[in-house]
Amino acid sequence: MANTNVQTGCFIGIDIGGTGIKGGIVNPGKGILEGSCIRLATPQPATANLVNEVVSQIVNELAAGSNSLDHSSTVGVTFPGIVQHGISRSAANMDSSFINCDINTLFAGRLGRPTAVINDADAAGLAEARCGAGKHINGTVLVITLGTGIGSALIFDGQLVPNAELGHLSVDGFDAEIKASAVARERDGLTWKEYSARLQRYFSELEFIFSPELIIVGGGISQRTDEYLPHLNLRTPIVPARLKNEAGIVGAALQAASTRNGISAPA
Template sequence: MARGTTIKKTISPIKILSIDVGGSHVKAVVLNSEGQLLQQYQKITTPSPANPASLIKAIKTLTKDFPPYDYISVGFPGYVKNGVIKTAPNLDNTSWKNFNLSKKLGTALGKPAKVVNDADMQGLGVVAGKGLEMVLTLGTGFGSALLLDGNLLPHLEMAHHPFTKHNTYDDYIGEKALENLGDKKWNKRLKKVLAVLKTVFNYDTLYIGGGNARKINFKLNKNIKIVTNEDGIKGGARLWATPNEQSPVKVPAKKVNHQN
């Protein structure tokens, strides 16, 4: 080798399999390190019963023809601690208790996996990274996440906190409430919830996602934005981003645009 010759290392682009587990569907896509979709967003019906074995099988079926990926990110509808599921109220609480989904799914798919609450992962995908930002997901249940300057704050299971004397947030504006009450009364309840959250959290921006966000029929404040599941699943890329130089994924600060 000639003196002074510099060897340049070629760094392969990192690809992340991002999975959003919901009460009705499991969604997945492969992303690049900037959160851009490398394929069409795909989904499969959530199995019933939705126990660990059936869910992992469904994920393997859904992703069997996906392009190659290096890491796995999962948003799960329940309380998650260090990749271990503590609660899964809209799936099967008993079978999921203390189940290490990050380890088991990583083994099943042969790649390192990280698992967080689904609203937390959606928050990573949609927030602007400025000030106190709150994320709500309106789906089978009621999900929530808080981020400060783009960083996740400790997860609060607001869904199971009492909103009225007899109803939790899940009971009050979850999927069953929507089905029983109809769109008009459900929207009236949602207005009450948003008024309470505005007073309690004094957020800079609120993002509302989940399948039932499309049912909202009243005008929202300027600092409230509707986001899609496709936006939220991009948080899978940010889940692997860390502040240190050893991070496998480098995600730029710029975020995706949101619907108004």
């Protein structure tokens, strides 16, 4: 007899990063982890095959310790690069063997179950829009992460528009992330008020192009929003992200929950 807990609809989400790979079991209806997450170091070099082995190890460990999973259900996996139809088109901080690799097939083949791959910033944005600060907001929501670069996710009525690389938007002749990332603030020795002026230029440009209903700011720097958000003058509400380090795992699981056999279901 099938385990009745399967009907809880929990999914595994895996979040691949340049230094660590995290995974957890997520209740997508609540947008929360069921239990703790597992984190293992990203192998070096971070080749496609070695990363695949770590992903498999985490999934197997999570599945073995859970009674709330359908063990044939789709696994959601984030990847730090452009993902188009399951193929990685870039590989930031990962080995070049990932470029133009069919990572959906790669992961699914090793796991023996369907996978749904998604760009890491898209996953975090999807989680934040559906389960975090953007929950119940209709229209356009922009989720911007300020870190080494600028990650972004574009959400419309709760649906993701994938691979919106808004960190590369040109502002004053430069990629925005060159001047407005968290690393740029540290590199250039900016005070928070000086940094706020750069963010003002960037967010004003986003506001002009997209007319969003809400802008959500994530990344490590979201812990210090009281230092810069009060200096911004936008007509769009702008708020800190809520899900923090779990956003990628939750977003991966949401992607899995919205698919059938690793292929996105119609909206």
